[in-house]
Amino acid sequence: MPRSFLVKKHINSFKKPNYSELEGTTVFFTPHIYKGLPLPVIPQPEILSPAAYSPITVWTTSSLPLSPLPSDLSPISGYPSSLSDTSSKDHSGSESPRSDEDEQMLPKLTDPHGVEAEKFQCGLCSKSYSTYSGLLKHKQLHCDAQTRKSFSCKYCEKEYVSLGALKMHIRTHTLPCVCKICGKAFSRPWLLQGHIRTHTGEKPFSCPHCNRAFADRSNLRAHLQTHSDVKKYQCKNCSKTFSRMSLLHKHEESGCCVAH
DNA sequence: CTGGGGAGGGGGCCC
DNA sequence: TGGGCCCCCTCCCCA
Numbered sequence: 001m002p003r004s005f006l007v008k009k010h011i012n013s014f015k016k017p018n019y020s021e022l023e024g025t026t027v028f029f030t031p032h033i034y035k036g037l038p039l040p041v042i043p044q045p046e047i048l049s050p051a052a053y054s055p056i057t058v059w060t061t062s063s064l065p066l067s068p069l070p071s072d073l074s075p076i077s078g079y080p081s082s083l084s085d086t087s088s089k090d091h092s093g094s095e096s097p098r099s100d101e102d103e104q105m106l107p108k109l110t111d112p113h114g115v116e117a118e119k120f121q122c123g124l125c126s127k128s129y130s131t132y133s134g135l136l137k138h139k140q141l142h143c144d145a146q147t148r149k150s151f152s153c154k155y156c157e158k159e160y161v162s163l164g165a166l167k168m169h170i171r172t173h174t175l176p177c178v179c180k181i182c183g184k185a186f187s188r189p190w191l192l193q194g195h196i197r198t199h200t201g202e203k204p205f206s207c208p209h210c211n212r213a214f215a216d217r218s219n220l221r222a223h224l225q226t227h228s229d230v231k232k233y234q235c236k237n238c239s240k241t242f243s244r245m246s247l248l249h250k251h252e253e254s255g256c257c258v259a260h
Numbered sequence: 261c262t263g264g265g266g267a268g269g270g271g272g273c274c275c
Numbered sequence: 276t277g278g279g280c281c282c283c284c285t286c287c288c289c290a
Contacts, residue, residue: 164276164277167276172270187270190281194268214265215267217282218267223264226263244285245284250261
């Protein structure tokens with residue numbers, strides 16, 4: 001699988017990405033069909049819904065609700081060091097290619113014989129080991145296993161197994177794609193394009209069975225169900241079929257499938 | 261109440 | 276790794 005977007009279920013993470021990199025600049029999408037039209041100047045924040053806009057204003061890079069980041073996010077745990085840069089910025093105020101945790105690991109790595117007893121300490125649980133290999137084994141078996149592939153969203157409690165998944169999710173908070181017509185913001189460009197069709201009235205998805213056309217492919221697909229004698233969603237009890245899952249749910253909630 | 265349209269969200273796949 | 280696209284799903288509203 002090229003990319004994994006699996007959401008990690010449990011909440012146990014110390015990893016925080018560099019959000020300054022994740023929060024891309026706002027994209028104002030102007031379709032070519034609007035060229036030449038006197039587009040209004042969009043008053044952005046006040047016309048957006050509070051739910052859609054508040055994350056942008058509430059959280060800033062300097063006010064990230066970061067969890068206490070241990071200093072143990074060493075390269076041996078398998079994570080890009082940049083992911084923890086945000087935390088190190090908070091107190092160091094400067095950036096360097098080598099992160100704080102790297103610096104902390106260096107003396108230990110250059111001392112493979114463990115001259116001093118209990119010199120190798122786990123930054124996550126504070127357990128100490130006399131040899132580096134002992135610490136490494138501990139990390140692989142315990143602490144790293146708890147934090148492996150855990151990228152947490154700073155806006156909500158969701159966690160993802162990959163940075164790419166987290167980046168995409170964060171767009172649902174930052175809503176970088178803004179409609180120039182009405183100012184509404186969206187997480188992805190194609191969502192914005194679909195929204196723009198509501199302004200233009202463009203309906204590129206036509207039903208082959210009737211004259212209806214739709215701006216959204218999903219809505220056409222739902223519509224096509226209405227032409228089918230056997231709908232996609234079937235009640236397990238009475239075998240009645242429905243064109244939509246929601247209709248099936250309503251049917252089940254109405255009492256058809258009460259007796260199991 | 262049911263069925264259907266409109267609009268939008270989110271994860272997964274492909275390039 | 277990122278963007279585009281697809282699919283599935285949900286919510287709201289209306290006839």
